[in-house]
Each structure stands twice: as C-alpha cells, then as structure tokens.
Amino acid sequence: MDMRWEKGSAGASDGSTQVPTQILDDKPDQPSQSRELGKKVSDKLRELFVVCDPSEALRQHFELAGAPYLLLRDLGGGAARAFLEAFARTTSLPVEELSVRRQGFGTVLATLTYVDCPARGDKVRIYLDDAQTESSEQIAISRVLTEWAGLHVLFGESLGPQTQLALTCLKDDLTHARRSILVPMLVLPQKREEPLTQAIEEFGQQTRVKMEVGPATTATSGLWALMVASWNRHAQANVGSRMPLLDASRLKGQSDVTAADVVTVTRRPKSPDAQLASPLLVVNQAAAPAMPKPQGEFDLYLQEIVARTASTPGCLFLLADRSVVASTPHAPAADMAAQSHHLLAAVGRVGVGLEMGRMVRETHVTMGEMQLVVRPARVKAGSVLVLLLPRQNDPTAWRLAIDRYDAQWLAQRKAAASR
Numbered sequence: 001m002d003m004r005w006e007k008g009s010a011g012a013s014d015g016s017t018q019v020p021t022q023i024l025d026d027k028p029d030q031p032s033q034s035r036e037l038g039k040k041v042s043d044k045l046r047e048l049f050v051v052c053d054p055s056e057a058l059r060q061h062f063e064l065a066g067a068p069y070l071l072l073r074d075l076g077g078g079a080a081r082a083f084l085e086a087f088a089r090t091t092s093l094p095v096e097e098l099s100v101r102r103q104g105f106g107t108v109l110a111t112l113t114y115v116d117c118p119a120r121g122d123k124v125r126i127y128l129d130d131a132q133t134e135s136s137e138q139i140a141i142s143r144v145l146t147e148w149a150g151l152h153v154l155f156g157e158s159l160g161p162q163t164q165l166a167l168t169c170l171k172d173d174l175t176h177a178r179r180s181i182l183v184p185m186l187v188l189p190q191k192r193e194e195p196l197t198q199a200i201e202e203f204g205q206q207t208r209v210k211m212e213v214g215p216a217t218t219a220t221s222g223l224w225a226l227m228v229a230s231w232n233r234h235a236q237a238n239v240g241s242r243m244p245l246l247d248a249s250r251l252k253g254q255s256d257v258t259a260a261d262v263v264t265v266t267r268r269p270k271s272p273d274a275q276l277a278s279p280l281l282v283v284n285q286a287a288a289p290a291m292p293k294p295q296g297e298f299d300l301y302l303q304e305i306v307a308r309t310a311s312t313p314g315c316l317f318l319l320a321d322r323s324v325v326a327s328t329p330h331a332p333a334a335d336m337a338a339q340s341h342h343l344l345a346a347v348g349r350v351g352v353g354l355e356m357g358r359m360v361r362e363t364h365v366t367m368g369e370m371q372l373v374v375r376p377a378r379v380k381a382g383s384v385l386v387l388l389l390p391r392q393n394d395p396t397a398w399r400l401a402i403d404r405y406d407a408q409w410l411a412q413r414k415a416a417a418s419r
Helices: 054-065 079-091 135-148 161-175 194-207 220-237 297-309 333-353 395-418
Strands: 039-042 045-050 070-074 096-102 108-119 122-132 151-156 185-189 211-213 281-284 314-318 324-327 363-367 370-376 383-390
Touching: 045 054, 054 135, 070 079, 070 161, 079 108, 079 122, 079 151, 079 220, 108 135, 122 135, 135 161, 151 220, 161 194, 185 194, 185 220, 194 211, 297 314, 297 324, 297 383, 297 395, 314 333, 324 333, 333 363, 333 370, 333 383, 370 395, 383 395
Parallel strands: 045 096, 070 122, 070 151, 151 185, 185 211
Antiparallel strands: 039 045, 096 108, 108 122, 211 281, 314 324, 314 383, 363 370, 370 383
C-alpha cells in the first residue's frame, strides 16, 4: 500500500507558505534581542508583516528562534491585564504592542500586548493571552502561545461561568497542542475560594499538566514574587531551556505572601513531599503515573513492532490531523507526531522541487546514535508509523520485520472479519 503526501494537504501549518527561508549559522544562541519578532517602529510598537495567518507566523518564529516567555491568562475578571499594567507602572517599563500586518497591504491582522522585563544577561517577554483579532484567529494565536510558553500564569477570582468557560477553552487548547506541555501552570487566585481550588485540581488531573496554586493576593509585588519563584525554579531544573533568571527585587516593596498562606488543595497529600517548603503547592505532578488505559488493537500492533525491531519509543498517528492512535509508554507522542509531520512535508517539497514526485514511501534519518523512521502504516488508512531505533540496528532487518508482521497482522484481521 502506498500513501501520498500532497503538497497542499497539510494546510498552512506545514510551513508551505511564502515566508522567505532564513539561513542560520552555527554560532551559539544569541541573546533574545537578536531573535526579535517584528521591527521596532516606536517605543511601544513593533510591526510584523506576514503572508500567512498571524498564528502561523508566530509558530514559525517560535520554532526557529523563539526565546522562552511568560504567558498571562485570565480566568475571568480582567486580573491578568490589570497586573501587567500595574507591573509596567511600578517598574517604569512600557506596555508594548506587536502589530501583525498583511504584507503588501498593511492591513492589521492581529495585535498582541506584552512587556519586556530585563533578566540576568537577557530579557523575558511577558505576553498577555488576549490577542486583538477575529475570533477564530484569536483561538489559533492562544494555542500557539500556550504551546511555547516557558511558564503559564492563570489569574482567577471565583468559580463563576466565566472561569468555567476559560478553563474549558484552556483544556481545548491543550487538547489541540502539537507539543507536549511540560512546563507548569501557576494559578494566582485573587481570593481564597474552595470551589476554584477544587476546579483547578480537577483540571490538573484531567490534563496531566503540573498545576501550582499560589496564596490569594492582589498585591503586584506579591504576585510578581510568586511568578519569579516558579520561573526560576523551572529554569534551574532545566539547564538547556535557555530561560534567563528573573529578579524578584525588580518590584520594590514588601511581599504580602508567605509560606503560611499556602492554599491546601489536597485534603490528603499522597506523599510527604506533596507539601512544598515554598509559597506554592503542587496540585499534581506531570510525572505522576497516568491511569492505565485499555489497550486497543493498534496499541498491541505497535508493541509487537517495537519488540521485533528493537525500537525505543514509537507511535502511530493520523496524517490528516496529527492525532495519536497508539504510542509506547512514556513516549512524547504528540511531539513525535508533530515533528514527523513537518519532516514529511519538507521531504515532499524537496521531491517536487527535484521533480521526483510527491510520493513518500519512507523517510529514514540517522542522527547521533539513533535512527528515525517515518513511514506509512499499512494497518490503518491514513496513518503514519514513527520509530526511534539504535544506530547499529540493520535497516534491512527492521524493514523486513515490519513488512512481515504487517502481512501477518492484516491476514489475521481479514480472517477474523470473514468469520
């Protein structure tokens, strides 16, 4: 069975826009000033001219050279914007805008609000997740910002209809994310309220995202201190993340939050480590074991393929929407599917450019000590098999193993259907 990857089938997100190719050198990572998004036209405005949707332009930038940033998201009540404006006034930093415009026409497509905060040796951008644009593109931009943020900060007041809707939208953004969300989400409630705390705990359990709940406060200095503590802890735990350390003393004044103000959201901590010695409480750890799910036929198929080829992680995903059909335990399946899709789109464009056709039978890349294999899966129409194998594994041997088991699996399925 052959599968064709058409040039236009993946949509704008496969990078097939007319954005000029940037040639990158081998120099080490530069400070964020050299990775700026758009052109500065005034003290409070940058402009970015694009030929694609604003969300796709942002995604391309973050994939190529985006620096980690802090994302403020409102759960209702406007506290996120209020904090950003108060923070800017207190620190004398300008609230800036990024205006995304259509190339050749100048039409404003979207406007993003942010503040650039100096950090140690660099700066950290603080985005407000409230792009001014049409509703469909606002959702798309929010999803891109959610995927690439170095820290998410959620501002909540009480568990009303607005907060419930905001949590539902955030859950939807995480469901459609093309990258695994491995960074924490810090929730800063404006007042103590048990229903809101319970809703946040349930949200963390459902999404498997690490949730941290800070004490209730409205003081700008206290909110900033909690953000800095969470950001720096994450930066120090991930040495290669390129996250510069922030300075809590940037805001003068005594913080009104202490360790005694921690909101306890779990009535019975699962372990002595559940209560942290900091003004933050971890609601649920992303590394906690997920609930076992019933194994379907494609999970069993993938397990057998991995065993026969001596692969490490592997996954099976649908080409049309990158949704994961099956994956091995602990595999970063969403990332594997997204990156494999980008790779196939690139190979397809190369094939067209060299007049080799658009049919991709298999993509095989060796990097370092590993082999990456991306090929159509015969067991399910429109699906793609992704495997990571040790470099020493013989390609002839694992190709033969896959082909033999595919034939066996299809024969068994056909026999079962005919009974």
